Amino acid sequence: MKYQTQKIALAYFAVALALFAVQVTMGLVLGYIYVAPNFLSEILPFNIGRMLHSNSLVVWLITGFFGAAYFLIPEEAEREIHSTKLAYIQLAILVLGTAGVVVTYLFNLFEGNFLLGKEGREFLEQPKWVKAGIVVAALIFLYNVTMTVLKGRKTAITNILLLGLWGLALLFLFAFYNPSNLALDKQYWWYVVHLWVEGVWELIMAAILAYLMLKLTGVDREVVEKWLYVIVAAALFSGILGTGHHYYWIGTPAYWQWIGSIFSSLEVIPFFAMMSFAFVMVWKGRRDHPNKAALLWSLGCATLAFFGAGVWGFLHTLHGVNYYTHGTQITAAHGHLAFFGAYVALNLAIMSYALPLLKGRDPYNQVLNMASFWLMSGGMVFMTFTLTFAGTVQTHLQRVLGMNYMEVQDQLWIFYAMRLGSGVAVVLGAVLFIYAVLVPRREIIARGAASMSAAE
Amino acid sequence: MIRDPLPRAWALLIGLSLLSAALADWSDPGRLTSILILGLGLAKARTILATYLRLAGAPFWMRGADWVLALVGVLLLGLYIVG
Amino acid sequence: MTDSPTETEPFDDLPGDLMIWVLIVSELLVFGAGLAAFLAVRATDPAGFATAQAALHPAAAALNTAVLVTSGVAAALAARSAEAARLGAGRLWLAFAMALGVVFLVVKGFEYADLAAQGIGVESHAAFTFYYLLTGFHAAHVAAGVLILGLVAIRLRPYPVETAAAFWHMVDLVWVLLFPVIYLMG
Ligand code: HEM
Ligand code: HEM
Numbered sequence: 130m131k132y133q134t135q136k137i138a139l140a141y142f143a144v145a146l147a148l149f150a151v152q153v154t155m156g157l158v159l160g161y162i163y164v165a166p167n168f169l170s171e172i173l174p175f176n177i178g179r180m181l182h183s184n185s186l187v188v189w190l191i192t193g194f195f196g197a198a199y200f201l202i203p204e205e206a207e208r209e210i211h212s213t214k215l216a217y218i219q220l221a222i223l224v225l226g227t228a229g230v231v232v233t234y235l236f237n238l239f240e241g242n243f244l245l246g247k248e249g250r251e252f253l254e255q256p257k258w259v260k261a262g263i264v265v266a267a268l269i270f271l272y273n274v275t276m277t278v279l280k281g282r283k284t285a286i287t288n289i290l291l292l293g294l295w296g297l298a299l300l301f302l303f304a305f306y307n308p309s310n311l312a313l314d315k316q317y318w319w320y321v322v323h324l325w326v327e328g329v330w331e332l333i334m335a336a337i338l339a340y341l342m343l344k345l346t347g348v349d350r351e352v353v354e355k356w357l358y359v360i361v362a363a364a365l366f367s368g369i370l371g372t373g374h375h376y377y378w379i380g381t382p383a384y385w386q387w388i389g390s391i392f393s394s395l396e397v398i399p400f401f402a403m404m405s406f407a408f409v410m411v412w413k414g415r416r417d418h419p420n421k422a423a424l425l426w427s428l429g430c431a432t433l434a435f436f437g438a439g440v441w442g443f444l445h446t447l448h449g450v451n452y453y454t455h456g457t458q459i460t461a462a463h464g465h466l467a468f469f470g471a472y473v474a475l476n477l478a479i480m481s482y483a484l485p486l487l488k489g490r491d492p493y494n495q496v497l498n499m500a501s502f503w504l505m506s507g508g509m510v511f512m513t514f515t516l517t518f519a520g521t522v523q524t525h526l527q528r529v530l531g532m533n534y535m536e537v538q539d540q541l542w543i544f545y546a547m548r549l550g551s552g553v554a555v556v557l558g559a560v561l562f563i564y565a566v567l568v569p570r571r572e573i574i575a576r577g578a579a580s581m582s583a584a585e
Numbered sequence: 586m587i588r589d590p591l592p593r594a595w596a597l598l599i600g601l602s603l604l605s606a607a608l609a610d611w612s613d614p615g616r617l618t619s620i621l622i623l624g625l626g627l628a629k630a631r632t633i634l635a636t637y638l639r640l641a642g643a644p645f646w647m648r649g650a651d652w653v654l655a656l657v658g659v660l661l662l663g664l665y666i667v668g
Numbered sequence: 669m670t671d672s673p674t675e676t677e678p679f680d681d682l683p684g685d686l687m688i689w690v691l692i693v694s695e696l697l698v699f700g701a702g703l704a705a706f707l708a709v710r711a712t713d714p715a716g717f718a719t720a721q722a723a724l725h726p727a728a729a730a731l732n733t734a735v736l737v738t739s740g741v742a743a744a745l746a747a748r749s750a751e752a753a754r755l756g757a758g759r760l761w762l763a764f765a766m767a768l769g770v771v772f773l774v775v776k777g778f779e780y781a782d783l784a785a786q787g788i789g790v791e792s793h794a795a796f797t798f799y800y801l802l803t804g805f806h807a808a809h810v811a812a813g814v815l816i817l818g819l820v821a822i823r824l825r826p827y828p829v830e831t832a833a834a835f836w837h838m839v840d841l842v843w844v845l846l847f848p849v850i851y852l853m854g
């Protein structure tokens with residue numbers, strides 16, 4: 130760690146990891162409700178739990194991105210972060226807002242209050258004051274990192290990262306518009322969520338992966354940058370009009386079926402390019418970096434993102450297919466592997482790289498961390514398969530044969546039980562990861578083993 | 586004969602366009618004329634790639650472009666014949 | 669550090685900017701997929717598509733083909749002039765290319781106006797949905813191309829002019845494939 134202010138990232142990563150634990154635990158509760166439907170039905174209705182599961186996911190991922198930015202921008206810009214104090218104020222606002230959401234929803238406080246209460250929307254659901262807090266925090270963040278970059282060295286990595294972060298914040302503004310027409314509501318919701326995960330977040334992903342590849346493989350910056358620009362161009366070209374794949378059946382004109390099908394099919398390309406990028410860099414690179422865990426997470430991220438977002442996304446993105454699969458367990462299968470591969474693994478990769486440096490534990494082979502990779506990823510892949518099977522059966526019985534929804538759900542019980550099992554593996558993996566990066570003071574690497582891997 | 590490749594490509598493009606217009610005008614285009622017209626379109630596309638976009642000077646990429654055009658042609662032709 | 673100096677990247681002999689080629693390939697994929705979808709849906713309703721095609725204006729579109737390929741050669745000549753630092757000639761060719769681009773849009777506008785007068789819209793028939801989507805999307809590229817050619821004419825430099833011309837050739841390229849499939853093939 131060359132710059133003192135990189136330490137800010139430590140606090141962000143800690144908050145992100147705490148929320149990660151809450152998020153996957155909440156997932157486990159949901160998975161259990163699927164198997165035993167009356168579980169907690171009085172205290173924690175399924176819809177509230179589901180909202181907490183998906184919202185805390187988004188919040189911790191963004192917190193992790195902020196941490197990643199505070200970690201890598203000083204090195205790229207070759208100067209300290211503009212203001213440390215602002216960075217901590219920003220984090221405090223985010224933590225307060227998150228706590229506010231959780232408390233408000235668990236106890237259903239301030240019902241009907243314009244500013245303090247729930248908005249009663251299916252999506253983009255936070256009390257207004259929390260939304261405003263998020264915007265203030267985002268503004269502080271953007272000011273802080275933009276000032277740092279403007280005064281320092283400008284690289285392709287920081288440019289793309291800032292572009293992605295600015296896009297993330299600006300698109301969130303659509304969350305304030307709350308039309309009573311449900312079709313319009315959804316139309317704007319996708320401006321935020323789709324244009325996030327299949328647009329500007331991909332820029333963040335590409336920039337962070339590029340930084341990791343640069344550090345871990347020692348490939349020339351020039352080569353990395355060329356890839357970066359191509360990936361970003363492909364992501365924006367396909368992703369923006371790709372939003373159409375959410376407009377097939379919500380009351381928007383029928384031509385969206387073709388715009389959505391064609392452009393979103395091309396969204397596979399940037400994910401394929403990111404996977405190729407990661408492997409080509411490792412193959413070309415000469416550096417044998419000791420942090421094998423960070424490399425494992427980086428390669429795992431690029432690969433699982435390609436399968437989760439690219440392959441599983443393409444599976445149901447043509448409107449002829451989506452007509453049958455819309456909103457079935459196929460969607461849940463895709464949602465889980467895409468989010469996990471692209472953004473969870475990305476965060477865990479940069480944390481695996483940064484935390485040993487932040488905590489002064491270099492060199493470090495992180496065997497426990499690597500075990501957590503296999504446990505978590507294995508669990509997630511298994512969950513994706515069980516949900517894909519469940520979704521296939523569901524599509525056939527419910528959408529093709531026209532069986533009743535609840536009758537079909539009864540047939541799917543075995544898949545839900547297996548999903549719960551794989552969920553346990555994911556949660557154990559998450560706990561192991563958190564332990565591995567935060568707790569052990571030193572992991573013994575036998576001298577011989579270290580020199581052997583260096584000689585490879 | 587025009588020496589400069591650019592005007593020559595232009596003349597070729599106009600010629601191919603006239604030819605496809607003539608083919609299309611010549612009775613209602615049937616199967617065979619339609620296929621010929623598609624072929625003329627692909628020939629125009631190749632001319633644009635080779636001369637306007639200067640791929641002629643980069644054989645490796647010209648070969649790649651030929652492959653892409655051939656694939657597009659086979660795909661469109663196949664769908665046309667099936668229909 | 670990684671590449672030995674003798675090893676050349678294949679990208680090095682690609683004429684023009686790498687990014688413009690990424691764009692060209694992407695656009696070709698989009699329009700290629702669109703045309704393939706058009707032909708596939710057409711196979712399910714040949715009679716309906718034939719009736720729809722009869723309402724289109726192949727003569728106007730043929731004229732537009734000539735307009736666009738002529739505009740294309742003008743843009744290529746502008747790039748050549750810019751390379752040779754002949755600024756006046758470069759601007760003249762660009763202006764000519766832009767003017768023809770505007771002609772294309774005007775002709776296209778007449779086509780749309782005539783269809784609209786017949787009460788034909790995007791949702792009238794699947795054939796018209798494709799017609800409007802594909803030609804409309806292409807026309808939007810023509811409009812953008814005219815703008816780009818105008819922008820690079822202001823401070824004429826070889827590299828921007830060449831990149832703008834490549835964009836313009838891409839618009840040309842798409843049209844010569846669009847035109848036969850949508851208007852002519854029966
Ligand atoms: C890092 C890991 C995880 C990620 C990224 C993740 C992501 C998501 C997302 C994005 C959704 C919303 C899906 C949609 O809108 O279709 C969701 C819902 C859900 N997740 Fe997770 N999740 C994770 C872990 C878990 C775990 C461990 C379980 C436990 C079995 C679980 C069970 C569920 C359930 C039951 C739902 C509700 C599905 C429904 O409404 O039918 N998740 N998750
Ligand atoms: C990292 C990138 C991606 C993430 C995180 C992601 C996540 C998700 C999630 C959570 C949903 C469920 C939304 C809901 O209905 O609540 C969803 C839906 C969908 N995604 Fe993705 N996705 C990604 C990339 C892609 C790509 C590249 C494609 C296409 C190739 C795609 C195609 C779809 C489609 C078609 C739906 C709608 C499913 C339905 O109709 O129920 N996604 N995505």
Ligand SMILES: [Fe+2]
Binds near residue numbers: 323372374375
């Ligand atoms: Fe999407």
